[in-house]
Every structure is written in C-alpha cells, then in structure tokens.
Amino acid sequence: MQNLMLRLDGWLRxxxxxxxxxxxxxxxxxxxxxxxxxxxxxxxxxxxxxxxSQKVLTSxxxxxxxxxGATLGAVVVPAQGASATDMRAALVRLAREIHGAPHxxxxxxxxxxxxEAILAAGAxxxxxxxxxRLNVTEEGATNVAGELRKRxxxxxxxxxxxxxxxxxxxALWAGLxxxxxxDLASAEAHGFPIVAxxxxxxxxxxLAATLPLALGVVSVMITGAIIYLLSLTMEMSVxxxxxxxxxxxxxxxxxxxxxxxxxxxxVRAGSPPEQARATALATSGVAVIxxxxxxxxxxxxxxLVHATAIRSMALGAIVVxxxxxxxxxxxxxxxxxxLGHRAYSTGRVFTRISDLxxxxxxxxxxxxxxxxxxxRAGFWERWTARVTRRPAxxxxxxxxxMLALAAPALRLHTEDGALHQFPKGNETLRGFDAAAKAxxxxxxxxxxxxxxxxxxxxxxxTLAADSEILSVASxxxxxxxxxxxxxxxxxxxxxxPQVQRAVTRIRAHLPVGAQLGGIGPYLSDYRAGVMGSMWxxxxxxxxVTFLVLMLLLRSIVLPLKAVLMNLLSVGxxxxxxxxxxxxxxxLIPPLVLAVVFGLSxxxxxxxxxxxxxxxxxxGDTPTAVAQGxxxxxxxxxxxxxxxVCVFSVFALTGVPSIKELGLGCAIAIAIDATxxxxxxxxxxMELFGKWNWWLPSGIARVLPDxxxxxxxxxxxxxxAD
Numbered sequence: 231m232q233n234l235m236l237r238l239d240g241w242l243r244x245x246x247x248x249x250x251x252x253x254x255x256x257x258x259x260x261x262x263x264x265x266x267x268x269x270x271x272x273x274x275x276x277x278x279x280x281x282x283s284q285k286v287l288t289s290x291x292x293x294x295x296x297x298x299g300a301t302l303g304a305v306v307v308p309a310q311g312a313s314a315t316d317m318r319a320a321l322v323r324l325a326r327e328i329h330g331a332p333h334x335x336x337x338x339x340x341x342x343x344x345x346e347a348i349l350a351a352g353a354x355x356x357x358x359x360x361x362x363r364l365n366v367t368e369e370g371a372t373n374v375a376g377e378l379r380k381r382x383x384x385x386x387x388x389x390x391x392x393x394x395x396x397x398x399x400x401a402l403w404a405g406l407x408x409x410x411x412x413d414l415a416s417a418e419a420h421g422f423p424i425v426a427x428x429x430x431x432x433x434x435x436x437l438a439a440t441l442p443l444a445l446g447v448v449s450v451m452i453t454g455a456i457i458y459l460l461s462l463t464m465e466m467s468v469x470x471x472x473x474x475x476x477x478x479x480x481x482x483x484x485x486x487x488x489x490x491x492x493x494x495x496x497v498r499a500g501s502p503p504e505q506a507r508a509t510a511l512a513t514s515g516v517a518v519i520x521x522x523x524x525x526x527x528x529x530x531x532x533x534l535v536h537a538t539a540i541r542s543m544a545l546g547a548i549v550v551x552x553x554x555x556x557x558x559x560x561x562x563x564x565x566x567x568x569l570g571h572r573a574y575s576t577g578r579v580f581t582r583i584s585d586l587x588x589x590x591x592x593x594x595x596x597x598x599x600x601x602x603x604x605x606r607a608g609f610w611e612r613w614t615a616r617v618t619r620r621p622a623x624x625x626x627x628x629x630x631x632m633l634a635l636a637a638p639a640l641r642l643h644t645e646d647g648a649l650h651q652f653p654k655g656n657e658t659l660r661g662f663d664a665a666a667k668a669x670x671x672x673x674x675x676x677x678x679x680x681x682x683x684x685x686x687x688x689x690x691x692t693l694a695a696d697s698e699i700l701s702v703a704s705x706x707x708x709x710x711x712x713x714x715x716x717x718x719x720x721x722x723x724x725x726x727p728q729v730q731r732a733v734t735r736i737r738a739h740l741p742v743g744a745q746l747g748g749i750g751p752y753l754s755d756y757r758a759g760v761m762g763s764m765w766x767x768x769x770x771x772x773x774v775t776f777l778v779l780m781l782l783l784r785s786i787v788l789p790l791k792a793v794l795m796n797l798l799s800v801g802x803x804x805x806x807x808x809x810x811x812x813x814x815x816x817l818i819p820p821l822v823l824a825v826v827f828g829l830s831x832x833x834x835x836x837x838x839x840x841x842x843x844x845x846x847x848x849g850d851t852p853t854a855v856a857q858g859x860x861x862x863x864x865x866x867x868x869x870x871x872x873x874v875c876v877f878s879v880f881a882l883t884g885v886p887s888i889k890e891l892g893l894g895c896a897i898a899i900a901i902d903a904t905x906x907x908x909x910x911x912x913x914x915m916e917l918f919g920k921w922n923w924w925l926p927s928g929i930a931r932v933l934p935d936x937x938x939x940x941x942x943x944x945x946x947x948x949x950a951d
Contacts, residue, residue, distance in 0.1 A: 235511045235512045235515050235516055235559075236508055236511070236512050238511065238559065238560075239507060239508045239511045239512070239563060240508075242560060242563050242564055242567070243504070243567060246564045246567050246568065249560055249561065249564045250561075250564050250565070250568070253448070253557075253560075253561050253564075256452055257448055257451060257452070259455070260451050260452045260454070260455035261451060261455075263454070263455035263458045263459065264450075264451045264452075264453075264454030264455045264457075264458065265454075266458055267454040267455070267457045267458040267461070267471055268407060268410070268411050268468070268471055269376075269458070269461075270373065270458070270461040270462060270466070271407060271461055271466050271467065271468045271470060271471070272372050272373075272403070272461075272465045272466060272467065272468065275465050275466075275467050275537060275538030275539030275540075275541075275542060276537055276538075276539050276646070276752065276753070276756040277537070277538070277752065277755075277756070278536055278537060278755045278756055278758070278759035279536050281755035281756075281758075281759065282737070282745040282746055282747065282751060282755060283745075283746070283747040283748070283751040283752040283754075283755045284747075284755070285680070285745045285747070286678055286679075286680050286745050286746065286747025286748070286751070287747060287752075289680045289708075289713065289715075289745070290678065290680070290715060290747070293680075293708040293709055293710065293713060294706060294708055294709070294715050295709055297706060297715060301361075301371075301398040301399065301400070301674055301675065302334070302361075302362045302364055302371055302374065302375055302396060302397070302398040302400050302401055303359055303360060303361045303362055303396065303397045303398055303401075303665065303674055304324055304328070304336075304359075304360045304362060304394065304395070304396060304397075305357060305358070305359050305360075305394070305395040305396070305397055305661045305664050305665045305668075306320055306321060306324065306357065306358040306359075306360070306392060306393075306394060307357050307392065307393045307394075307395065307660075307661070307664045308356070308357070308391065308392045309390075309391050309392065309393070311391070312391040312392050313391075316391040316392045317358075317392055319392070320390075320392035320394060321358075323382075323394075324336075324360075324382070324394055327378065327381040327382055328362065328378065330381065331374065331377050331378050331381060332374065332377070333364055333365050333366045333370070333371075333374050334362050334363070334364055334374050334378065335362065335363045336360060336362060336363070356668070357664050357665070357667065357668040358668075359397070359665050359668050359669050359673075359674075361674075371398070371399075371400030372400045372403045372404050372407070372468075373404075374400065375396055375398070375400040375401045375403070375404035375405075376404040376407060376408075378396060378404075379396065379401075379404050379405070379408065382394050382396075384396070384405075384657055384658075385408055385657070393660075395657065395658070395660065395661025395662075395664065395665075396658075396661060397661055397662055397665045397674050398674050398675075399648070399675065399724075399749055401658065401661070402648035402649060402658065402662075403468060403648055405648075405652065405656070405657070405658030406468055406648050406651055406652070406658075406885065407468045409651070409652065409656070409658075409885055410468050410469065410471065410472055410885060410888070411471075413472065413883050413885060413888065414471055414472050414475055416883045417472070417475065417476070417879050417880045417883045418450075418475060418479070420879050420882075420883065421479055421875070421876050421879040421880075422443060422446070422447070422479070424875045424876075424879065425442075425443060425446070425479065425483055425872050425875065425876065426439060426440075426443050428868065428871055428872050428875065429442055429443060429483070429487070429872075432487070432491075432868045433490075433491075433494070435572075435575060437569065437572050437573070438490065438494070438572075438573060438574070438575075441486060441490060441562065441565060441566075441573070442482070442483040442484075442486035442487050442490060443483060444565075445482050445483070445485075445486045445554070445557045445558065445561060445562060446478065446479045446482040446483045446486070446554075448482075448557060448561070449478050449481075449482035449550055449553045449554045449557050450474065450475050450478040450479060450482070450550065452553050453474050453478055453546065453549050453550040453553055454471065454474070454475075456549050456553075457470055457471060457474060457546055457549070460545070464542075465538050465542065466542040466545075466546070467538070467539040467540075467542045467543055469539070469543055469887060469888065470542050470543050470545070470546040471546070472880065472888045473543040473546050473547055473821075473891070474546035474547060474549065474550045475550075476876065476877065476880045476888070476891070476892060476895075477547045477550055477551065477825065478547075478550035478551075478553075478554060479876045480829075480872060480873040480876040480877065481522075481525070481550065481551050481554045481829070481873075482550070482553075482554035482557060482558070483869075483872050483876075484832060484869040484872060484873060485518045485521075485522065485554050485555060485557075485558035485832075486557070486558050486562050487865065487868065487869050487872070488514045488517065488518055488558075488832075488836065488865060488869065489510050489511070489514045489515055489518060489558050489559075489562055489563075490510075490562065490566070490573070491514070491865045491868075492509070492510040492513060492514035493506050493507055493509075493510035493566060493573070493574065494506075494573075494574045496509045496510060497574045498574075503570070503571070503573075503574070506574075507563055507566055507567065510563075511559070511563055514836075515558070515559055515563075517835050517836055517839060518555060518558050518559065519555060519559065520778070520782060520835055521831050521832045521835050521836075522551050522552065522554065522555035523555075523778075524774065524775070524778050524828060524831040524835075525551050525828035525829060525831065525832075526548050526551055526552060526828075527774045527778075527828075528771045528774055528775070528824050528825075528827045528828035528831075529544045529547050529548050529551070529824050529825070529828055530544070530548065531766075531767045531770035531771045531774070531824050532544035532767060532820055532821070532824050534763055534766040534767050534770060535759070535760055535763040535767065535820055536759055536763070537756060537759060537760055537817075539817065540760065540817050540820065540821070543817070543821065544821075544824070547825070551828075610856065610859045610860035610863050611856045611857075611860055613859070613908070614852075614855055614856040614859050614860075614912050615856070617908070617909050617912050617913050618852060618855070618912055618913055618915075618916035621913040621914070621916040621917040622917060624909060624910075624913035625910060625913045625914055625917060628905050628909045628910050628913070629798065629910070631905065632798040632799070632801070632802050632901065632905060633798070633801075635801075635802035635805045635806060635901075636798065636801030636802045636804065636805040637805055638804075638805040638806075638808040638809050639801055639804035639805040639807075639808055641808055642804055642807075642808055642814070642819070643812075643813045643814075644757055644761065644813060644814055644815060644816040644818075644819070645727070645813045645814075645815065645816070646725065646753045646756060646757060646815060646816050647724075647725030647749075647753060648725070649662060649723060649725050650725070650886065651885040651886050651887060652885075662723070666723065670700060670719065670721070671720075671721065671722050671723040671726075672700065672719050672720035672721055672722055672723055672724060672729065673719050675720070675723055675724030675725075675748065675749045675750070676703075676717040676718055676719050676720070676748055677693070677699075677717070677718045677719075677720060677724075677729075677732075677733070677736070677746060677747070677748040677750060677751065678715060678716070678717050678718075678746070678747040678748045679693060679715070679716045679717075679718070679740070679744055679745070679746050679747070680713055680714070680715055680716075680744070680745050680747065681713065681714055681716070681740070681741065681743060681744035681745070682712065682713060682714075682743050682744075683707070683711065683712060683713060683714055685741040685743060685744055686705045686714045686716065688741050689714075689716055689740060689741065689744050690702055690705070690716055692736060692739045692740055692741075693716065693718040693736060694718075695739075696732050696735055696736055697732075698720050698721055698722070698728055698729060698731075698732035698735075699718045699719070699720060699721075699732070700718075700719045700720060700721050701718065701719045702716065702717075702718045702719075703716065703717045703718070703719075704716075720732060720750070724748060724749030724750045724753075725749060725750070725753060729749075729750035730750055730753065730754055732750070733746060733750045733751050733754045734754070737751075756816065757816045760816045760817065760819075760820060761816065761819070763820070764819060764820055764823075767820045767823060767824060768823060771823060771824055771827045771828075772793050772796075772797075772827070774827075775789070775792060775793055775796065775827055775831065776789045776790065776792075776793050777789075778831070779792055779831075779834065779835075779838070780925075780929075780933070781933060781934075782835060782838075782839065783838055783839070783842055784842075784923070784925050784930065784933055785922060785923050785924065785925055786924055786925055786926070786929075787918055787921055787922050787923075787924055788838060788915075788922055788923075791911075791914055791918075792830075792834050792838075795902075795906045795910055795911070796826065796827050796830050796902070796906075798901075798906070799826055799830065799898045799901045799902045799906060800822060800823050800826050800827070800898055802897065802898065802901050803822055803826065803894040803895070803897045803898035803901070804819065804822070804894070806893070806894070806897045807822075807890055807893060807894050807897075810893065811886070811889075811890055814890050815886065815887045815890055817887065818887070818890045818891055818894060821891055822891065822894040822895060822898065825891075825895050826894075826895060826898040826899070826902070829873065829895075829899060830898075830899070830902045830906075832869065833866045833869070833870065833902060833903055833907055834907075836862050836865070836866055837858065837859065837862050837863075837866060837907055837911065838858075838911075840857075840858035840859075840861050840862045841854050841855055841857075841858030841859070841915070842854075842858075842923075843858070844857040844858045844861075845858075845923065851915060851916065851919055851920065851922060852916060855911075855912045855915050855916065856912075859908075859912060863907075863908065866903060866907060867903060869903075870899055870900070870902070870903030870904075871903075873895075873896075873899050874896045874899050874900045874903075877892045877893070877895045877896035877899065878892065878893075878896045879892070880892035881893040881896055
C-alpha cells in the first residue's frame with residue numbers, strides 16, 4: 231500500500247496541472263447541482279417491507295381504486311375581522327395555485343358549497359379545511375406539497391387577513407424540508423468559521439489553515455451534487471443533506487489535517503518538501519485511506535436496516551467520506567506542491583508567539599530541572615507516566631465515569647414523527663393546530679384497516695370499541711369485492727403516543743387476515759423494524775472494527791479493547807441523549823452507533839499505529855505508549871476538537887432529529903478523544919504489557935505486515951527524485 235502511495239505521489243507531481251483542472255471542473259459542474267440538492271428529497275422512506283402498514287398501503291393502491299393512500303389538505307384560516315370577500319379571494323387564489331400544480335386538485339364538491347361556506351366562515355371567522363385529491367403515493371405526495379408551498383409562498387407570506395396552510399403527512403415533510411434547508415445553511419455558516427479558527431491556531435498560518443477548510447467545502451459541494459443526482463432516481467430522506475454536511479465537514483477537514491500535519495512535521499524534521507510530501511502520503515495518507523474505508527464499511531452496516539430513510543442517510547455519509555478521502559489523497563498533495571514553502575511556513579505573528587512560548591517553556595524547564603544534563607520530559611510523556619503509574623486504578627476510574635454516563639441509556643425510549651420537529655410558531659405547526667381545532671386532531675390521519683369481507687363486522691367492532699377511536703366510517707369494498715377498507719378517526723394526531731398505544735391494542739384483537747395501516751401503524755412498524763435490526767448493525771460494525779484493527783495492528787487484544795471502549799463511548803452518548811431529550815428519534819441509535827464506530831477508527835489507527843511503530847523499535851510497551859502518544863496526541867486532539875465543534879453546531883441549529891444526532895456524536899467523539907485515547911488506552915496497554923501484541927501463530931502467518939507509519943526514508947527519497 232505504501233509503495234502504491236509513493237507511486238501516486240510521483241504521478242501527482244508530474245500531472246499536477248491535470249489533477250487541479252479536473253477538480254476545478256468538478257467543482258464548477260457540482261455547484262449548481264448542489265444548490266438544488268434538496269429539491270427532490272422525500273419525507274417517506276420509513277416503510278418496513280412485510281409490515282402490516284406496508285401491506286395496507288399496497289392493498290389500498292391496487293385493490294381500492296379512487297381511495298388515495300396520500301392525505302393532503304388545505305386550511306383557510308381567517309384572522310379576526312376578516313370578511314367574506316377576504317375569504318373568497320383566498321379561496322380563489324388557493325384554487326388557482328392548486329390547478330397549476332401537478333397531481334393535485336380540489337374535490338368537485340368544494341365549488342358547490344364554496345359560496346355558502348365562505349359567507350359563513352367569513353361572518354364568524356371560522357376555519358375551513360378542504361381535502362385535496364392526489365393521484366400519487368404518500369412518498370410522492372411530499373413533492374406535491376413542496377410545490378404547493380412554493381406556489382402559495384407559505385414560507386414568506388405573513389400578515390394577510392386570511393392565511394393559507396397545508397396539512398397531512400406530506401405537508402409535514404414538505405415543511406420539514408424547508409426547515410432543514412434553513413438549518414443546514416445556518417449550521418454551515420457557523421461551522422466553517424469555527425473550524426477555520428481552530429486550524430489557524432493549529433498551523434499558525436492562515437494559508438495552511440485554508441487548505442483543509444477548502445477541501446471540506448469541495449467535498450460537501452460535490453456530495454451535494456451527487457445527492458441531487460441520486461434523488462432523481464431513488465428515494466432520499468430530507469435529512470440526508472444535513473447528515474452529509476455534518477459528517478463531511480468534520481471528516482474532510484480531519485483527513486486533510488492528518489496529511490498536512492505530517493507533511494509539515496517532516497519538513498520541520500529536515501526533509502526536503504518533495505520527500506516530506508511523499509512521506510506524508512505513504513504514512514498518514516495510507517492511514518486516511520484505511521480509516522475512510524472503515525468508516526464507509528461501518529456506515530454500510532446501516533443497510534441492514536430495512537428503512538429507505540436510514541439507508542439514504544447512510545449513503546449520503548458514505549459518499550461524502552469517499553469524496554473526502556479522494557480529495558485528501560489527490561487534491562491536497564497537488565495544492566501543497568503548487569504552494570511550495572507557503573504550505574509549511576508559519577505566519578510572522580505566530581512565529582513570534584511561538585518563539586515567546588518556546589523561551590517561556592525553556593525557562594520553566596531550566597527553573598524546574600535541577601539536572602540540566604537530563605532535560606525534563608515533555609507534557610505527553612509526563613501525562614503517560616501519570617495515567618500508567620497505577621493502571622488498574624486508572625482503568626477502573628475511567629470506566630466507572632463512562633458507565634455512569636451510560637446508565638440512563640437503560641431507560642432509552644424512542645418516538646417518531648414530523649410534527650414535533652417544528653419550533654413553536656412555525657407556519658406548518660400553526661396550520662395543523664388550526665385544522666385540529668376545526669375538525670379534530672386525528673381527522674386527517676385516520677387508521678385504515680383492510681380485511682376479508684367476512685370479517686368486516688368484527689373489524690368495525692374492534693375499532694369502535696377502543697377508547698382512542700372517535701368515529702368509524704362505513705366499509706369500502708375492493709375492486710374484486712373480496713376485501714373491505716375501514717377507516718377510523720382517532721382522537722389525537724396520528725404521531726401521538728395515544729395513537730401508538732391504540733395501535734398495539736387494536737392489533738391484538740383484529741381477526742386473522744386483517745391488517746392495520748395509517749400513520750400510527752406506519753410509525754409503530756418502523757420503530758419495531760429499526761430497533762429489531764440494532765443487534766445486526768452492532769454485530770456488523772463491531773466485527774468490521776475488530777477485523778480491520780487486527781489486520782493493521784497484528785494483535786487480538788488491542789482490537790478487542792478498542793471494540794469494548796467504543797461500546798462504552800456509544801453507551802455514554804446514548805445516556806447523555808436520554809438525560810437531555812428524554813425520548814429520542816428511532817433513527818438515532820443505529821446512526822450514532824455506526825458513525826461513532828467509524829469515526830473513532832481515525833484516532834485509533836493514528837494513535838495505535840504510532841505506538842506499534844515505537845514498540846517495534848524499542849520492544850518496551852511503556853516507552854512505545856509514551857512516544858506514540860507524544861507524536862500523535864496533539865494532531866488527534868485538534869482533529870477531535872474540530873469534529874466535536876462541527877457536531878455541536880448542528881446540535882444547536884438543527885431540528886430535533888439533527889440535534890440529537892449532532893449531540894450524540896459530539897459527546898461520543900469528545901469522550902473517545904479524551905477519556906478513551908488519553909486515559910484508557912495508555913493505562914490498559916500498561917496493564918496488559920506484552921499481551922497487547924499477542925497474535926496466534928496461525929493467524930500471524932496469514933495476515934500481512936501492515937505498518938502504516940514506519941517507512942524507510944531511502945525508498946521515499948527514491949520516489950521523490
């Protein structure tokens with residue numbers, strides 16, 4: 231692998247102009263597509279194949295012509311003092327915009343009672359709720375609702391005597407799409423400056439700090455374009471853009487930071503710039519490729535969950551990680567070559583600050599060191615000595631802290647739905663509140679039962695007997711007259727806990743052959759499907775982590791410890807989420823698990839590979855740990871700080887789902903980079919001693935030797951010539 235990277239460095243040096251041109255063309259082509267990446271995203275994708283709710287959706291679509299599966303309604307809300315003329319003008323505008331929108335229309339009966347209804351509503355300031363007819367599925371209805379939102383200008387129209395809103399699940403997801411787009415813009419506007427500030431402090435140079443940041447922008451932009459193209463051919467969740475941007479900013483910057491930091495380190499050690507760049511690619515560049523491949527593989531574990539929404543979010547993250555790895559391995563070295571000495575030079579201000587700090591540290595060492603012949607050890611060597619002095623006690627204390635943070639996760643409960651994602655006062659939320667007061671909270675989200683004709687009476691009785699059901703409609707015969715469709719209006723909105731509990735009760739008493747659908751059962755099946763797949767995701771991710779680390783580190787013990795420590799980090803993140811939010815979205819546990827296991831590999835690979843290199847040179851575990859930690863801790867800490875800041879920005883600006891994902895990942899990465907990497911890893915390695923490197927002889931003969939940090943300088947020099 232290292233020889234391959236050395237050859238890549240030589241090719242990049244000879245084809246620098248071509249590489250920069252290709253990336254420039256990609257950015258120019260991607261920019262307009264990325265600007266529209268949210269246009270075709272869907273609020274659906276939560277259907278679980280084979281579930282009862284999915285069977286009802288299929289049955290309604292094929293056996294009950296004219297009974298649309300998607301629900302969408304318009305709400306006309308007069309303000310205090312609105313006249314019949316105002317109401318009439320609002321309805322005319324509504325009818326005009328709906329007529330121009332594809333796949334939607336007002337029922338013919340609306341025009342028949344419109345005049346009388348308008349006069350009455352205008353006189354008494356009453357809300358009108360008008361059901362719309364759609365000829366698309368629930369998933370496709372989100373695009374219809376999004377088009378109507380634009381036509382009716384629901385995001386910007388305020389202060390009218392009569393306000394217009396849309397209701398129904400498709401309206402919720404269309405509104406959430408607009409909200410997510412605003413949150414994404416806000417997060418990126420706050421995230422990039424914070425990352426830039428950290429990089430300036432790390433490198434001491436504005437130009438050097440710009441490089442990882444620029445690669446982050448490029449990676450996220452190209453990924454946005456790919457998301458747009460994918461959304462034209464497959465269903466993609468409205469959250470995929472936030473997921474890709476959140477992961478992309480952190481990963482792209484971190485990977486570039488690792489390569490650039492190693493390059494600058496080699497130059498400061500006396501290597502010529504060409505040789506330093508080759509070394510950086512053949513060491514940290516290889517580590518980036520291995521880390522990126524592991525992150526991608528861990529995220530691929532989410533495809534074990536049979537929910538398109540989660541799979542599409544995983545796909546968005548996989549794309550952005552892949553683009554980030556490609557940029558760090560090809561674009562960054564080409565830019566470094568183009569910039570020359572400016573890529574490793576320190577700015578004048580930071581040079582002066584560095585000189586002052588060096589003098590200050592030297593003075594402190596001289597003052598605190600009685601024997602000048604034996605200079606005082608560096609900070610990380612002293613830190614390692616402290617945490618390894620009593621390794622068993624250190625491990626016990628650190629593990630206790632993490633277990634205490636994880637304890638609330640034993641009470642983890644999940645909830646789902648779009649309605650609670652909106653902040654108070656949001657236009658979409660006002661429309662739903664107005665409709666609920668006018669027609670009842672559950673009127674637009676009925677439960678739907680499909681059953682054989684012979685069981686119609688029993689199904690109706692089961693529905694009517696439940697305390698949550700407000701009314702039960704007459705049965706509708708299927709096309710072949712073998713089945714019936716029975717709708718029941720609940721007292722609460724379909725996403726509510728009351729309806730979720732009612733679904734469980736009703737299903738327990740339905741006759742054989744009957745299936746229950748609608749929003750409530752749909753979310754109940756989704757929750758059961760995702761949480762039921764968690765063990766498969768966890769097993770897959772842990773197995774991948776173990777195997778990759780065993781390959782890289784040639785050890786059984788170190789990968790096993792890494793898996794256990796990652797589980798502690800994930801558990802602590804779950805615990806903090808429960809403490810902060812109480813209940814969390816169902817998609818959060820598998821996403822946090824896959825993301826944290828994947829991203830923690832970055833720090834695991836860079837730290838343990840350095841430690842392994844020093845162990846191979848010294849044969850002494852304490853020395854190897856101290857020297858390995860000293861050579862990588864500052865870079866790992868900086869990279870983790872960037873990642874935590876990026877996740878935290880999304881935790882502060884996003885809708886609840888994104889807030890939970892951002893906070894969970896920020897907590898897990900912060901714990902992983904501090905308690906795990908700086909305390910548990912050195913203490914545990916001291917505790918196990920030479921057992922850290924134990925590998926059965928049979929496995930040792932099969933595994934290749936894959937040291938990714940040690941590299942013979944003659945081979946690098948030859949490649950650089």
